[in-house]
Amino acid sequence: MRDRTFAPSRILIYLIVSLFAAAWLAPLAVVVLNSLRTNEEIAQASMIGWPKHWAWSNYAAAWSGFCVAETCSGIRPYMLNSALVTIPATIISTMLGAIAGYAVSLWRFRGDSWIYGIVTLGLFLPQQMRLLPWTIVLRDIGLINTLTGLVLIHTIQGLSFTTLFCRNYYVAIPHELIRAARIDGAGFFRIFWRIILPLSSPILIVTVIWQFTHIWNEFLYGVTFTTGQQQPVTAALIALSAAIADIPQHGVQSAAVIIAALPTLLIYLFGGRYFVRGLTAGAVK
């Protein structure tokens, strides 16, 4: 198994692994190529093919041209909505999660393990159990169909993950460090700021990437609590394919799909290691 002696079997291994890789890349390749073919060209042939003319205009149309329902603004306002929800919710939930994780792991207070236990239940509770209460609460505080409402939801729900990630990381910090600082008279925030935060960059990167990816890709809350111009891009994509089902514009739609997937794909490309760490950290809870 772990030697390089048997050549034919190694060729076979490379062959199989290449086939798998090709299958995994194929859908991406199809969409990228389609985003550069004209709608007419796709309609004449199939979704799978090489562009005859490079239709870069698909991207312009997808970004700011085509119409969903009555508004012809392309995907741009929905991308903006997603950014305006994802960025604040990611930052706030990560910061609060870091402080909470620090408090729960290194500071300890009465009832902390109870509270922490309940908060981590949030990893398991289906979203469907919270849909109606959130609808009612958002309506009562006047945040239904607003981006602020979505930020609130994603911040509160994200705390389950961010607290867990940070707590599991901070637990490994030797508490002699904290004790010495306390004897020197440093308080809660001073210790956090001076000692904990400088040690935290790996876990903060993991948490930020995890939160950003999840919130950007989230669909159910977006489609339930917002409508029309307030929707995040995932919900808008579904509305888009429903709206133009009669006269398909697959070239433009492919471009829209790529634009919508680009932020998380780029983050994955540049922070893949941290992305995978979050994935497995979430698994080994």
Next chain:
Amino acid sequence: MTDVVSTATRPGRPTISGVARRLPEYLLIWVPLLLSAAHLISFSLWTIWISFTPSTLVPVSGWVGLRNYTAVLATRNWQIAFNNLLLFGSAFVLLSLITGLILAILLDQRIRGENVLRSIFLYPLAVSFVVTGTVWSWLLNPGIGIEKLVHDLGWTSFHFDWLVNRDMAIWTIVIAVIWQSSGFAMALFLAGLRSVDADLIKAAQIDGAGPIRMYRRVILPTLWPITIAVVVIQLQFAISTFDLVRALTNGGPGIATQLPALVVYDLMFQRGLLGRGAAAAVLMLLILLAVLLPYAAWRYFQRRRAPHA
């Protein structure tokens, strides 16, 4: 949880001035945690309560006992959704385990370009299910996707119409989800393979074990805990699958690919039957608990048996 900080570092009995001085830190620790914990408990109880009321368009008080539950369970919509979940959940878990394990074993052969390959198998996890569902709906659509391509290439009797075939449509979701999330199983298995005790492998090699025997007898048995964790996580995901189906089949053709999460959404926000929607949500929770509670019990006994380090 072990007590990492000794009692000496615990805050002393709070005095009024001490509390006032510490107010900002108390607020920052407690308010978010309490909000999070409180919303989890109160929202769950709230949904459970609604499921016992005659609520339709708006929540109303009142008590109808289990009537919402019996009504939901009696609908064809729910029955199809539940059967689909059983089929989809088991096919998805089994196939993604197998695919993930094959990929992990292949990548564990000290091959060139391992990092690139690993990134290729994991990238779908970074993309939303709405995007991948949309893309797969194009590929699997017989009018414009793979079937059309094969027809254009000359093989005109080729058939691949699962997306519009009532009996097979659920398998299109299985295909898409395997493609999207086998990388997850792969990543965990690969980590497991890499942490197998090197002495164990050496000992088996000295005993003359070949590669297949080595995997079957020595390496794979150590992957059990990871396998169970992957199964539980994938099942948890399968139970709440929503976006992928919305984008790929939207529950169709007809209601052939209905799943519980779609039934909940449909009852709550399209038919305006809040009581029944809440009952369906609670049923989803019960299905989830049927998976999670045995797992939690298993973990608990494992921990008690394992000697503490």
